[in-house]
Amino acid sequence: MMYKVYLIGFMGCGKSAIGRRLSYLLKMPYYDMDKEIVKIQKRTIPEIFEQEGEEYFRNVETEFLQNFRNESCIISTGGGVAMNEENVQIMRDTGLVLYLDATFHDIWMRIKNDLNRPIVQNSTKGELEQLYKHRKRFYKKAKHITIFTENRTLKQITEYAGYQVNRLKGE
Ligand SMILES: Nc1ncnc2c1ncn2[C@@H]1O[C@H](COP(=O)(O)OP(=O)(O)O)[C@@H](O)[C@H]1O
């Protein structure tokens, strides 16, 4: 049976870090949407934002989900993917959606100096906190399972995610 595991949540919540580790734990192939999009587009995420604008990037994300191969795998989404209703529909129809819930404090410490996230580059801390609050309800609505990450190591979160995937697959 085809079964995808999608990781959603705000920038810096650990989607990419956990996705890679979960793939290793569950022996399932792993794809990071941002990395796949960079390969297809042959340019970086900041370059895509700068040259084409955010709306274009959002369309590329939806096309990726629509066309991605039929295979059991782990997919780390980008932080904006769960904001779009069609994206959420595709994810829920083709697999299990895990929301990595992190505090804004943790997130800010992790992303504030990252040059590869254009939204961080173009926003103040206050604006990002507003965006975090705004997006939270979308993640909650899109998810099957919430995973709280505060005060947990990557290993602990990965093991808990693996437990949930094993528990819920085939349902
Ligand atoms: N629970 C955690 N404990 C320690 N470091 C973490 C944790 N979650 C994420 N990180 C680190 O924070 C950074 C951002 O995580 P990343 O996986 O890129 O987030 P996302 O893909 O959700 O934007 C990475 O360096 C990652 O290793």
Ligand SMILES: O=C(O)C1=C[C@@H](OP(=O)(O)O)[C@@H](O)[C@H](O)C1
């Ligand atoms: O939250 C967002 O809108 C974005 C998150 C990024 O992915 P991460 O969540 O892995 O940082 C990346 O897709 C792009 O910079 C836009």
Ligand SMILES: [Mg+2]
């Ligand atoms: Mg990521």
